[in-house]
Every structure is written in structure tokens, then in C-alpha cells.
Amino acid sequence: MKQVLSATPLVSRRSLLKGAAAAGAGLIIGFHLPERGFAQQSSGPRSLAPNAFLRVTPDNRVTVISKHLEHGVGIHTGLATVIAEELDADWSQMAVEPAPADVELYKNLAFGIQDTGGSNSMSNAYQQYRRAGATARALLVAAAAARWNVDPADVSIVRGTLRHEASERRATFGELADEAASFDVPGEVTLKDPAHFRLIGSDDGIIRRLDSPSKINGTATYGIDMSLPDMLVAVVARPRLFGATVESLDDSAARQVPGVAEVVPIPTGVAVLANSFWAALRGREALRVEWDETDAERRGTPELLAEHQRLLDEPGLVARRDGDVEVALARAAKTVTADYSFPILAHAPLEPVSCLARLTDEGCEIWTGDTTLTPLQMKAAETLGLRPDQITIHSVFAGGHFGRRKETALEAVEIVKAIGGRAPVKLQWTREDEMRNGLYRPMYLHRATAGLDEEGNVIAWHHRIVGQSLLGQSPEFAHFLVDGVDLTSVAGVATTSYNIPNILVETHNVDLGLPVSTYRGNNHMAYAMETFLDEVAHAAGRDPYELRRRLLSHDVREKQIDVLAIPEPMKAHIFAEHPRDLRVLQLAAERGGWGEPLAAGRGRGIAVAYAYSTPIAQVAEVTMTDDGFKVDRVVCAIDCGVAVNPDVIRAQMEGGIAYGLSSVMRSELTLSGGAIDQSNFHDFQVLRIDEMPEVEVHIVASDAAPTGAGEPGVVPVGAAVANAVFAATGRTFHELPFSRN
Amino acid sequence: MAITLTLNGRDASFDVDPETPLLWVLREAGGLTGTKFGCGAAQCGACTVHLDGVPIRSCITTVADVEGAKVTTIEGASGPVAASVQAAWRRLDVVQCGYCQSGQIMAAIALLEETPSPTDADVDSAMRGNICRCGTYQRIRAAIHEAARTMKG
Structure with a gap:
């Protein structure tokens, strides 16, 4: 099983990256599907992961894997609601993590690529996630019926508890996950009659946004919050005019700024890398760049x-x-x-573009709030001369999008390539960069x-x-x-x-x-x-x-x-x-x-x-x-x-x-x-x-x-x-x- | 030379360029990433923290300026007012992308510490420096009023 390396938020050095794909012991890797679903662990009770969209772990948690980026519109909560409904889960046991880049598993069914946009996240995913939830439900019911030696038709689920009324037996999802993982995944499942919906459409305060708590206490992590040991922070000097290119560069003063480690030309300009954002910014101010504006757009x-x-x-x-x-x-x-x-x-999302990239022996890892995962993966691979499956993308919360966050991490990939991958690179745009070069x-x-x-x-x-x-x-x-x-x-x-x-x-x-x-x-x-x-x-x-x-x-x-x-x-x-x-x-x-x-x-x-x-x-x-x-x-x-x-x-x-x-x-x-x-x-x-x-x-x-x-x-x-x-x-x-x- | 301050109730010392904005010292040297960077020019309020209880924009405040002072960030927000504000934010599901919300919450706490029963005009004047591009303003206003009510018990 491939190990997913995880970056840690600056705030803590815990190995888990909350809300990012690294969480959850690397259970789901899209490229090689185990025959019997997705959940396999080396020891201890197994999780139930009958498809790419959810995982029921022995700790009784249901984790939904969201193929859509959470940039504020509540899609994580929405997809969790759909699965919880079909699964008859209790809302308190639901969690969400972002899907990795895998176009086959996680494509937007309206676009054919993995992308969040066009206001179609729920519409394209609704039936897919309903089926995912109903499949897991059928397996849990089968496992309960087998354990209790009763007819599956007599097993019900009420708010996350499996029940057999006649014998008064009860079990949680977590208790049955391991056994349920042994059953063959059914090809066809029956979806719930919408007349019996309890969570979809509910407006009584049971459903609260799953991302609310971390966004209220400051622990939610965005691209800007990611960090890796020995990471360099990069800011980029970009031309005043669209289409201008670097003609000449004098970086002698920039390199004298304490903390500045590298100055490298990249296709979009000149990147200044330092051990802190402030040093990188000071370094950029000290940079002398002459721009070739021959082919630039000059019209006002x-x-x-x-x-x-x-x-x-x-x-x-x-x-x-x-x-x-x-x-x-x-x-x-x-x-x-x-x-x-x-x-x-x-577009002016409040979080300026910020993302993290690093080269490893296996390929390249990217942490970003980008919406367009398939093109990002393909282009990053092309830039680095790698196969697309060597580009691992960890989606993180995006601090707003509105049409802005498309392949923004490619620039970080260019920078990490330009320094030969000698350090992980966090790319940070300023507000002025956003207004003038976005x-x-x-x-x-x-x-x-x-x-x-x-x-x-x-x-x-x-x-x-x-x-x-x-x-x-x-x-x-x-x-x-x-x-x-x-x-x-x-x-x-x-x-x-x-x-x-x-x-x-x-x-x-x-x-x-x-x-x-x-x-x-x-x-x-x-x-x-x-x-x-x-x-x-x-x-x-x-x-x-x-x-x-x-x-x-x-x-x-x-x-x-x-x-x-x-x-x-x-x-x-x-x-x-x-x-x-x-x-x-x-x-x-x-x-x-x-x-x-x-x-x-x-x-x-x-x-x-x-x-x-x-x-x-x-x-x-x-x-x-x-x-x-x-x-x-x-x-x-x-x-x-x-x-x-x-x-x-x-x-x-x-x-x-x-x-x-x-x-x-x-x-x-x-x-x-x-x-x-x-x-x-x-x-x-x-x-x-x-x-x-x-x-x-x-x-x-x-x-x-x-x-x-x-x-x-x-x-x-x-x-x-x-x-x-x-x-x-x-x-x-x-x-x-x-x-x- | 190291700069010392009281950060979220504890002594802290940072050996950085004294001209570095407090925001980046908090985030990079202090590991407190709840305070956000939105504009770097005191235009958006995402970086709002409390300096001796008063809301300030940490993106234009140098770390040298807060030598010896008490700085509180979202991670250190505590007490009955903070609890009421954060509970109201949760009950009304104010957040969307969430990026501005640390700053919004710190501004709201400062408002209610000073003015326990704010009018809409008080809310406007205390909060108009905090941009929310997702447009959660209606719920921010409602949550501040709700927090004010719960504070009264």
C-alpha cells in the first residue's frame, strides 16, 4: 500500500492533516482498487469502504470522501447529508475529507474531468452519493443479519444503530464495519423513497455545517496554513503588462536580504524564495527586473x-x-x-493564492485549494516530466473561489522544479498580485x-x-x-x-x-x-x-x-x-x-x-x-x-x-x-x-x-x-x- | 534582538526583524495560523487580533510595536463574551469559506466587550472594516445580536 506523506499545519505537528486527503491511514488509493472494495488494513478490525465515496471505520465514524472542493458553498455538508440519509447514519458520526486527484473515480459527471464549478456539484453527485450510501447500508444490514442469524429484512437502522426488534439486539456501524467488509458489494441497491427522507430537506437545525467548528476556532487549514520542514516561501515578481517576459535580471541586492535563499526565473516571472514570507517580500522589493514588453497587451x-x-x-x-x-x-x-x-x-477571494508543492522520490505532492484537479494533475506531470499518477494532490479548504482557483498550483510546481526540488515550496500571492496579475x-x-x-x-x-x-x-x-x-x-x-x-x-x-x-x-x-x-x-x-x-x-x-x-x-x-x-x-x-x-x-x-x-x-x-x-x-x-x-x-x-x-x-x-x-x-x-x-x-x-x-x-x-x-x-x-x- | 510580548496569556519571545508585521510573526514564527492574510494594508480585517483588548490589524502593525503588550489571537479567544460569540456563530452557521471569520469573530468580541447591547449602527461601525467575500454579513449581524442576548443570560 502506497504511503501518503502528510504535511502538517503550522499550528500543530500532528501527523494528521485535518480536512485533507492524508487523513485516514491511507485507505483509499484510487489507482489500484482492491477486489473487495477499498478498505484494507494490515491488522486490527477493518473499515468498510465499499466504494470511493465513503468509509465506515471501527471507531463508528462515517467519513465521506468529497469529490468536490469546499470553497465555502457547503458541499461537504451536502454530500455528507446525502450519504447519511441513505445510510440512516446519525449526523453526529459524519465526517468529510477531500478526494485525491483521480479522474476515473472522482470526475464531475457533467464535465468529464475532476472539477468543481458551474454550480453543478450537487446535481452531478446526488445519485452517485445516494447509491454509495445505500450500498454501505446494505452491507451493514447483511453483516448484522449474519451475526444475529436473522432475516436481513428484519434488520432496521435508526440513527446509526442497527436493530433487530424481535430479539432486541443492537449494534453500531463501527462494531459491524469489519464484518460488513467481508461481504461482496452488491451490484444493485434500492434507494430510499424520498417520502422517508429524514435528513435531506430537513430544516430543524439537526444538520449543521461540518466545517463550522474548525472555521470558528481558527483551526481550519487552507493552502496558506500548510507547512513542511525546511520549506521555503516563494513570492513572484510578475510583469506590469500581460504577456511581458523577463529581459534581464539583477538579483544581487535581493540575495543580500537576510533570509532569502533562492532567486529563480520561471515562466510567469521571477520567484524569490526565503525562509519567511516577509523576507521573500523584502527580497522581491530588492529585485531589479527589466521586462520585454514587445508582445505584451498595451491597450488601456x-x-x-x-x-x-x-x-x-x-x-x-x-x-x-x-x-x-x-x-x-x-x-x-x-x-x-x-x-x-x-x-x-x-474575483477577489479573501485568501490570495497560496499553495504548497514538493518533489519526492516518487513524484510531486501538492497541497492546494484548486478546483480543477484533472488539468492541474496533467499539466504538473507535463511540467515535471512525470506520469499523472505521480502527482499527488491534497485538496485543502479554499478561502473563497468565485472562478479564481484554477490550476493556481502550477506556478508552485514551476518554482519547485526551478530549484531542483531541494526544498518544499509554499507559493504566496499578495493582494496586489491578485489585483494586477490574476x-x-x-x-x-x-x-x-x-x-x-x-x-x-x-x-x-x-x-x-x-x-x-x-x-x-x-x-x-x-x-x-x-x-x-x-x-x-x-x-x-x-x-x-x-x-x-x-x-x-x-x-x-x-x-x-x-x-x-x-x-x-x-x-x-x-x-x-x-x-x-x-x-x-x-x-x-x-x-x-x-x-x-x-x-x-x-x-x-x-x-x-x-x-x-x-x-x-x-x-x-x-x-x-x-x-x-x-x-x-x-x-x-x-x-x-x-x-x-x-x-x-x-x-x-x-x-x-x-x-x-x-x-x-x-x-x-x-x-x-x-x-x-x-x-x-x-x-x-x-x-x-x-x-x-x-x-x-x-x-x-x-x-x-x-x-x-x-x-x-x-x-x-x-x-x-x-x-x-x-x-x-x-x-x-x-x-x-x-x-x-x-x-x-x-x-x-x-x-x-x-x-x-x-x-x-x-x-x-x-x-x-x-x-x-x-x-x-x-x-x-x-x-x-x-x-x- | 528578541522581542517579547504576552501572546494568548503566555510569555513569548521572537528573534525576528523588528519591522516584520505582527501577522507574519504570529503565523510563521508563532505557528498561530488562525489569523489570516487578506490584503496586507488594513483594508479587509482578516488579520484582526486584540492588542491589550483592542482590535487591531496585525498586517500593518510591526512586531516591534507590540513589545511588552498583550496580544490575543483567535486561538486564545476565551471568556464569556468569546464563548457567546463563537456559540452564536455555530448556531446560526455563519461561516462559508471561513477565511475571514477569525477576524470577524475577533472584531465581534471586541465590540461586545465594549458595547454589550450594540445597535445595528454599532455593528456597522465596528464591523465595516472586515470584508467577507462570501457575503455572510446578514448572519454576522444576527449572530452578534444573538450573542448579546445570551450574554445577558
């Missing part, structure tokens, strides 16, 4: 805007076409048009034009979106482009369920040297769609809520759509299942008091979206103030199918609304001559507690399969707030963030 925001603007005036790739927009607009009694601009944004939500421009007939019906919607392609830059996801159309640039517009007879959605992919990445709930599409609809409603003399109700009164899946450039497998669920979106709209309107009178200087706005396979609607209330407005309250209605952990979903709505508000109110990055102007939270401003509205969440009861919950909350909030201000004052915000207006 004005030049980039002009380039986007040029494309906005030209026909683009067709993402969707129904009917004939040009003809309809030509015969419209009235047309409305608006241009929108959305800024470059930093990954970004690109800028986008939109142009929307709508046509109304004599009666004020919306007969045409023409929408053009210009921006960098997010998926096009990624080899793993570029194949999701259809005829050049990137779904992430147009979702929510091209996929609108609104029953408008003539629709044309076009897009341009801008060629620009900014490193971009997906962004939590990337809300520019919903913002433009839903604020423009309020302007259309105003022009038509309609109530914004009533107009939406009318536009959602038909099932879009029955409509003739001539072009829809999205991947074929996604077409089945790209539109909301009618009338689930109508239902959340109505629920938000009812609970948000739509139509009730408001005092002068106050406004109410509504927006609806179908995002990450989840219908969601929000009603926002604002109060105008001397220097702008305050968002008082947001009422949110969501239908994400089976609500595995209702309180976690509420928390995601609260947090998603905060993140969405942050992205529209003041956050913005600009470039001058190709360099990012902002550097830290004083000039890249984010939402703080005094601006947080009161959030009220209503979850539609549903027995449909679970869908996204991490990102949908972000999507409609900007539009709902802008519509509330529009209702109160007639003011529109076409140029984001709001603070620009």
Missing part, C-alpha cells in the same frame, strides 16, 4: 472600449434566432434601444433593441454581446463552443424563456491578452436582459411584473427556434421547465409585496432568471438618499429541485446577493497602457456589512432533481436593484458599476 481601457464598440456595431456570431427580427423591428410601432457596458472585475471577469458591451406593436406587445428582441470568450481560452472547455459561440457570453439572453416571436442574439469574441476566467454568477447577461425589459415595459405602459408573467405564460420548449448555438447535450435542460420560472416569479412578487404602496423616495424592482438549471426571482426595495440609494431588502424565491440543505441554500442566496451587489455597485478594474490601475481593496471596492440588505429567502418545495444553488443568487440581484431605482426615479444605469453614474 479607452482603447479596449473602442475595440469592443467597433464590434458592437457589426453583426456577430448567431447564438439564437427565432423568426425575423429585422422585419419585425421594421414594422414595430415603437422601438427601444440601449447600450450597456460592464467592467473588468477581479484572472479576471472580462469587460462586456451589450446592445439591446426591442420592438413593440400598436398594443404594446413585445414583438422583437435584438441583442448583441461583445466580450472575451471564457471557455475559448481553456483547452478543457473550448469544445463547448458551438460555431464560435461561447455559452458563458450569452446564457440568460440566448436562453431566455420569454415568449417573444422574433429574437436574434449575436455575440463577438474579442481577441485580448487579458487572462480571464468564469465568474460567480457572471451576471451581465441577466442584468442587461432584465433592466432593459423594465425599460421596454415602461415604453409599453406595462407593469414590469405583469409583463414578465405574460412573457412566461408559454412553454418556450414548444417554440420554433431556428438557431440555438449551444452544446447538444445541454439543450435538454437549457430552458426552465415550464412553469417553474413563472412560479418563482409569482412567489417573489407575492412575498416581496409587489404592488403594495411605497413611501416617496422608495422603489421596488423585480428580476427573474434561469441560471445553472435553477429558476430564481428577486424583488429588491431601495430608498433614495442624498448621495445615491440604499438597498433595504431583497426577497428571493428559488426552485433548485430537492433542497438537500435548506439552510445552506438560504446562506448561498444571502451570500450570492452580497456578491452580485458587490459586482454592480462599485467594483471595477481599469487599465492604463495595458497595466491594471487598481491594487487593493481601497480602490477595488467591495460590499461591506453596512451595505448588506436584509435578505429573505423562499425555497419552492420540490421533488425534482437538485440543480444549482451556489451561483443563481448572484444573477438577478443587480437588475432587481437597478429596476427599483428606475421605478423610484426613472434613472437607468447602463454603464456599470453604479458608482460611475
